[in-house]
Amino acid sequence: MIFYFSATGNSEHVARSIAEANDDRLAYIPDLLTSGELSFDVSGEKMIGFVSPTYYWGLPTIVEDFLRRVELSFEERPYTFFVATYGTKNGAITQVAERILKDKGVDMDASYEVRMPDTWTPVFDLTNEENISKRVKTADEKLEEVMCQIASRSKGVFMKDRIPEFISKMFYSLYEKARRTENLTVEEHCTGCGRCAEFCPVHAIKMCDGRPEWTMDSCVMCLGCLHRCPSFAIQYGDKTKGHGQYINPHCPE
Numbered sequence: 370m371i372f373y374f375s376a377t378g379n380s381e382h383v384a385r386s387i388a389e390a391n392d393d394r395l396a397y398i399p400d401l402l403t404s405g406e407l408s409f410d411v412s413g414e415k416m417i418g419f420v421s422p423t424y425y426w427g428l429p430t431i432v433e434d435f436l437r438r439v440e441l442s443f444e445e446r447p448y449t450f451f452v453a454t455y456g457t458k459n460g461a462i463t464q465v466a467e468r469i470l471k472d473k474g475v476d477m478d479a480s481y482e483v484r485m486p487d488t489w490t491p492v493f494d495l496t497n498e499e500n501i502s503k504r505v506k507t508a509d510e511k512l513e514e515v516m517c518q519i520a521s522r523s524k525g526v527f528m529k530d531r532i533p534e535f536i537s538k539m540f541y542s543l544y545e546k547a548r549r550t551e552n553l554t555v556e557e558h559c560t561g562c563g564r565c566a567e568f569c570p571v572h573a574i575k576m577c578d579g580r581p582e583w584t585m586d587s588c589v590m591c592l593g594c595l596h597r598c599p600s601f602a603i604q605y606g607d608k609t610k611g612h613g614q615y616i617n618p619h620c621p622e
């Protein structure tokens with residue numbers, strides 16, 4: 370069983386590829402949190418996988434919330450792993466996930482990383498299609514390698530872009546401010562299609578008079594609304610307009 374979160378398709382592609390290669394099933398974390406389906410008897414499962422993007426060198430709040438709330442029961446624990454997708458450095462995402470699970474009696478057998486285009490467009494520019502294609506191709510090669518390791522039930526930490534937790538914590542503390550919804554704005558040419566509200570994994574957006582309004586002070590800040598807006602009318606600060614939109618090419622809508 371592969372649990373995953375994804376806003377722009379990178380982690381979805383990784384999770385889907387692993388599930389398909391192992392004829393296993395996928396579970397989308399936002400759907401589980403919405404439905405309250407958080408107890409799983411995983412005794413008969415082939416594997417327990419978690420796939421997540423890295424946010425501020427740590428876990429997206431929605432994934433942390435899920436890991437803290439999920440109950441996994443088993444007689445013999447299936448092979449258990451975490452795959453972090455990321456753009457530059459994945460910090461301490463797997464160390465944090467590992468600890469949360471260990472506290473509830475679930476040990477992690479392996480941690481993997483797959484580097485992808487960086488969707489944090491307040492900083493990173495995703496307008497160069499050639500660069501994106503190259504990064505996606507390299508990611509696909511890395512994913513093949515990770516899938517072979519999973520198939521052979523490798524054990525260990527297979528990550529070169531990790532950062533010690535005590536350093537990562539300092540950067541992670543900035544996420545709290547970055548995820549304030551007041552940072553998001555809507556431009557005049559918004560067509561009011563409601564795609565942003567429909568996608569939002571935490572239901573933080575409501576359409577009011579044909580325009581999105583954020584109903585929470587903070588959200589996951591996954592930027593799914595910004596990257597998925599058909600008219601590119603949602604922005605975060607003054608850089609995102611020039612940095613383009615991105616959805617993993619393997620996961621078109």
Ligand SMILES: Cc1cc2nc3c(=O)[nH]c(=O)nc-3n(C[C@H](O)[C@H](O)[C@H](O)COP(=O)(O)O)c2cc1C
Nearest residue numbers: 375376377378379380422423425426456457458488
């Ligand atoms: C709020 C936010 C913070 C991010 N922080 C990091 C980071 O600290 N390190 C990193 O390498 N990538 C970071 N990224 C990039 C994503 O982890 C990366 O692009 C990921 O593959 C996106 O996955 P998805 O398409 O499944 O949502 C960040 C992206 C967002 C939206």
